[in-house]
Amino acid sequence: MQKITWEVQYLSPPLAVRYCKKCGKKSEYLCSGLFRVNAQRKYLDIWLIYKCSNCDTTWNSTIYSRTNPQSLSPELLEQFHTNDSNLVEQYAMDIELLRRNGAEVGLPNYRITGDEICIDNPTELHIISKYSCQLNVSTILREKLYLSQKAFAQMLSCGQIKSISGLDLKKIKLHNEVVLAIGSNTGIMRKE
Numbered sequence: 722m723q724k725i726t727w728e729v730q731y732l733s734p735p736l737a738v739r740y741c742k743k744c745g746k747k748s749e750y751l752c753s754g755l756f757r758v759n760a761q762r763k764y765l766d767i768w769l770i771y772k773c774s775n776c777d778t779t780w781n782s783t784i785y786s787r788t789n790p791q792s793l794s795p796e797l798l799e800q801f802h803t804n805d806s807n808l809v810e811q812y813a814m815d816i817e818l819l820r821r822n823g824a825e826v827g828l829p830n831y832r833i834t835g836d837e838i839c840i841d842n843p844t845e846l847h848i849i850s851k852y853s854c855q856l857n858v859s860t861i862l863r864e865k866l867y868l869s870q871k872a873f874a875q876m877l878s879c880g881q882i883k884s885i886s887g888l889d890l891k892k893i894k895l896h897n898e899v900v901l902a903i904g905s906n907t908g909i910m911r912k913e
């Protein structure tokens with residue numbers, strides 16, 4: 722059985738979807754790549770700033786609220802002050818953070834890297850991703866295998882695509898890794 726790995730790479734962080742007062746409707750907010758740090762003697766507040774894609778109204782997504790400034794290392798605090806890009810990415814890709822702040826999470830732009838698969842060859846397929854997101858595993862599979870909804874459903878029902886750990890491929894979203902068996906149950910006995 723050949724082993725192939727696909728990696729989902731995000732080209733932009735997910736959008737925050739929330740009501741914009743100025744637009745008077747739900748709107749998509751883009752991550753600005755900037756933190757706002759409010760450090761007083763007793764309390765520290767840190768936000769990641771988003772902007773409404775229609776009207777540029779800003780929205781602050783809370784990272785730390787009224788936290789003891791001593792609880793953060795000076796190095797980390799410096800990274801917040803200088804909008805360190807790795808730190809921005811870490812928070813911008815954190816969909817739980819957006820949810821805790823009351824926003825819905827939009828899909829990020831992404832691309833899938835990795836070798837093409839011939840679905841007749843038995844393959845152990847690993848789909849990996851550095852970040853959890855809202856992306857359905859079925860969407861990734863259909864996109865990369867060029868399958869219609871119907872063809873995909875047929876392959877699932879006859880076991881030609883399945884999750885090695887028995888997950889429901891119609892429902893699951895991609896977290897860090899999912900392992901699939903493809904083309905291994907075609908009804909034809911293979912010579913080992």
Ligand SMILES: [Zn+2]
Pocket residue numbers: 741742743744748773774775776777778
């Ligand atoms: Zn707006």
